[in-house]
Amino acid sequence: MGERREVYSLCCMCTGRCPILVEVEDGIVKHIWGNPHVFGAKSLCPRGAAGVAFEYDNERPQYPMIRDGERGSGKWRRVSWDEALDFIADKLKKIIAEDGAKAIALSDRGGPHTELHKLFLAAIGSPNYFTHDASCSNSVHNAHMSIAGHARNTVGYDYRNCKYMVVFGRNLLESLITGEARNVIEMINSGGKLVYIDVRWNYTASKAYKFFMINPGTDYALALALINVIVNNNLYDVDFVNKYVVGMEYLRSFVQPYTPEWAEKETGIPAEEIRKIAYEAAEAKPSVIFHPGWMTAWTENDFYFRRAIYTLNALMGSYEAKGGIFIAKGAGDCGYKIKTPTSIAPKVTEERCDGAGTKYPWIRKNWGMLQVLPEVVLTGNPYPVRAYIAMRHDPLVAMPDFDTWVKAFDKLDLVVAIDVNWSLTAWYADVILPESTYLERTDHVIVRKGLRPQLALRQKAVEPRFDSRSRFQIFKALAERLGKGEHFPWKDEVELVNWQLEGTGWTIEDFQKKGVIDLTDKPIWYDRNNLKFNTPTGKIEVYSEFLEKAGVPSFAPYERPASPPEGMLRLVTGKIALHTQGRTTSNNPILNELCPENHLYLHPDTAKKFGVKEGDTVVVSANGTEERIKVKVSPYVHPEIAFMLHGFGDIVPLRTRSFGKGALDTRLMKGKLKVTVGGNCPLFETFVSLKKA
Template identity: 45%
Template sequence: MKKSVWSMCGMCTVRCPIRVEVEDNNVTWLEGNQHILKGALCAKGSAGPSLVADKERPQQPLIRRGGRGAGRWEAVSWEFALDYIADKLKTIIDRHGPEAIMASSRGGPFQDLVKAFTHALGSPNYSNHDSACGRNVHHASISLFGLGRKGFIYDIKNAKHLVLFGRNILASLRPAEVNQVMDMLDKGGRLTYVDVRQTLTGIKATNFFQVRPGTDYALALALIHEIIKAEGYDADFVERYTTGFDELAYFVENYSAEWAAKECGIKAKDIHELVGQLIADRPKVVFHPGWMLSRYNDSFYASRALNCLNALMGNIEVEGGLIFAKGAGDCGGKGPRALNELSPKPTAKRADGVGDVYKQFEKGPGLFHLFYKAMATGNPYPIKGIICVRHDPFACFPDPQAQKEALDNCDLIVSVDTHYSEFGWYADVILPESTYLERDSMIALQKGMKPRMIMRNKAIEPQADTRDLYSIIKGLATRLGLDQYFPFNTVRELWEWQLEPTGFTLADFEKKGFVEYADKPVLYDREKLEGKFKTPSGKIEIISQKLSEWGFPSWKPYESPAKPPKGQYRLVFGRSPLHAHSHTVNNPLLNEMMPENTLWINTREAGKMGVAEGDFVDVISGDITSVITAKLTDFIHPEAVYTVHGFGRQIPLQTRAYHAGMSDQKLMKGQLQNMDPVGGGLNLCETFVTVRKSSKNHQRKVEL
């Protein structure tokens, strides 16, 4: 039997809308939703069916029988596994209270389910990966606009100039966004790219600045300085909608283009030229404030400066600028219900101290890495049980060894994932979730210029003994006597309940696979933006009242980043368009395209070490040594070495990915708690590693 199913990709967290053709429970074709993506999909998207068919993903629930991480698993039934987890959870709750249990899931539209379960248990400790991703950007955006980082849509396709600081937008690959960038370039728009190395994005740039690692903030400050000096900002907008401009002008007085040129290792004349272009292109200039910006110890301030440049451009709520993300309410509609509405609001303080010890951080998912502190010290109270849903902390946060030591204080570690994760390998129970092509997910609202409801429909029946997340959570809730919070027997019943207040039905999704709340982009009246910024003053706070209240400066005086000692390099990492971090590395088709990562080394630096292209090099940090193939390039700053994140996996059952390439996070020894104190993001580019030619480059090879 043939059918066509609207659904949503799940190979990475972009979650592109897709259409899947199925014949006899086999996927015969899948493509990007024609109504949004005109068919476009990336390599990862097309490799989805190869994930489904891959026997190197867990095929049934597994319970650990050996020591943690030893890899001795017993295959058990779902009933047995869920009983086992529920018993352990009950014991933890009896001994330590429900708040001793934490759960984490991937961020984005589907976090509701795991959050609702955590709250239903009576624990406030819901978390996600974001302290290793966008927390600095998020908090910087809140401090300036009163809105989180997803509070604005970047109208790139209508912009005249897109400025990217280390945002490798074409390799990180959100297909809809990438097409906006290409459309902008086709229309003659300019792209400015700033990074420590040349990238897929940078090769399309009009202006390219290869800066010294850790100096983004310096360049951003100089741009502010020069734009103010040239009076090239939108004075009306600044006057009307911002506070603290004079303090900013005073603060940046010493940060001239000439100063930044020296600091960043670039030419002052190029900065002046860029400033001229920005002023000419204003207001249709988008400064991307960063996506994954858990990098340097001033990344929060760098992001704040970039967003402040947006305000100076006066680009808010104008075509080709930053547009407020609209919700259902902006279109006179109502959004879908969330399960969390049914769960009791948690009353206990969070174990990560967010909202309490750390007032500067938004509660939401808190900061995952701080839970390790609670596990290790028992302060403010112990964490004894942890459930990670499609989240692999060992692949995401620094120093997995330190994480394991903290986790050893837990009585229960559960991993729910579609594939084996490094964390799952160390867990007590692995619950295999069905892949995105085999499961239904909750309906979610996607804010935007045209807000819409999106959904994932199961395209095929599960090929192994796996379950969708709602069934798993429901199974646990039933065993724990929490059925009233998850009263729906099927996801379909849940969808119908979610849709009740919206006035839409499931039938409304049949035409295009999504439901839009508006026919045309919804824009606010730019003359009436008062109150749209959710800061205490209702304006864009260049000097933030909240930051002052908490004792943090709104602008941190610039400090030059440390230079690596001789023989050492700053380890930086990034993305390839072929992999979604660690979780696609073992996918047969994607692994074939990119089986391992390399270490990019500046050609001259490699020469000093006697390293040639393709040689093995040792990369050393503390007691960790990794061996990796060297790739020589002139287009990386000599202080930095670079690798693609996600490799160096150590799960024997993933034969393709096993020990292929190098893991950057394992080299970040002692960095697990090295976070930006204001932004909450981890400082993932603050590790120096020793690099040398490896003894694995054999000189002799004796055979029989």
């Protein structure tokens, strides 16, 4: 037996960033566990456990490359890091000289590990930072900002102590985070009730006290009917509402038409069941959670649906209540100040190209609306954008309107992909910079916010297998080449981490003990007698003067969703425990073996109507685009939908395990690069036809 050691770190097989324990022997990763100091056990989801296979997979970029043919041709030449970085810097210098730094855009997947990307953009003077959230959580983010002044990702849920939880279409037990799923199960085992509402049955539905298969696109109707019952029967937390909620009379008047009987006709859920949900939730208040969701790029009315869900939480008095929802606590709540790289970033004065915060003042600037970028590139309005950096983000898969994106790429002077995978965006890029994997690099300190906040650190477990570099090395080198190196004053990641921790008494060595640093030994709740929300009134704004002055009603009247035209179905997508972020998991040797392709799930009546059966290959088409996929027949999907998992249908031939298997859902989603009121793309307003292949 050789040298054995254990390294605490953070997973990066999805966006959950679960703390992990990595077993290393003679410089080789042998196993990855969940961090027992955080989870109380070593359990980890299938994606996290498959990180070993990811590390030793050769089907990923191994060295810098510059395109040597037409975009998408797969023709590359290997270059040194200096040549690749010089090539990028020279292109960027020319663009900055001619059109300013605002002509450069960057997108990533969001989250706390984006500090260096934002710092780089600020250093050169570009405002055009984007996350992937236009196709994910923009609507719920902007909804909560408008109603309570806090971002979606700063809201937490006390699942373990919850007595009654209503979840709309968020598959909590499969989607992302192991600890979250465990806490939900503990809630159920302790007698808490879970009501699950979706257009398909799944693992979360299987554990529910009640499951309702709602008519597609009618969730807003159900939320309004629940509010109707609660306010008309005085079921809400009177003391909390009187003290902290603005707009109750407006709300009471607005919901009068939306009775349970009306909602039954829209949703397919019996009126009496709607009343039961309202009364049962009220009986359990304030230990109640109406979950607002995560991936909320469903429909054009998502913003109002999510505002309605947060309103239900306010009516229950759930904010800062045990078993309810809370504002996630950070280092400052524990008396510590953790420096962030962006805290030394220069102020950017240019306006964003997408209108977030200006043309659309209720859309927050910090995430932006990536769906606007192709139009900006193609039209040059409001100004030219000529360079795009995709930082471990694959908009050609994650975003709708593939063809429009490709046209935009063709007009750009420079497309750079920084990635650990052969993404489809990398396949169309001018330059590929291989990032070291999460097991091969150290990142900056992050704060794991919650009731018991912690500091966490991704720590290097093994040396890079290929000619790759960390994100710190990449952005520092680019900044230096652009004459902005003073904004990256640290020589390496260790120096950066220790700089972040200055004044705390801790250093990077303290993370070696158990991978995290606890900032408190007991849960932190804000005083419910003295709550303050980050809104103009300091309260929960069911009625928002800010929105109204911007020309956006606090709530919009419900509009019945369009039904699929004759011979068509509504396309709905989702994820499972094996596959969430498709580019990371679909070609993974282990995960691909367990689930090599996606299928089209059809209700038996629907399959009969279209003349197809289990195992048939069908052609699914929308707006001239076709995808081929095999059918699975199931009574557990709504008859009006065609359901498939996201992230398959690979067209990058270097990903041999996933190449040509299944269908890519977003290629069918044409005409969805829209600016809805919530800033989200309406992905589930896609109608498809199908025929037997």
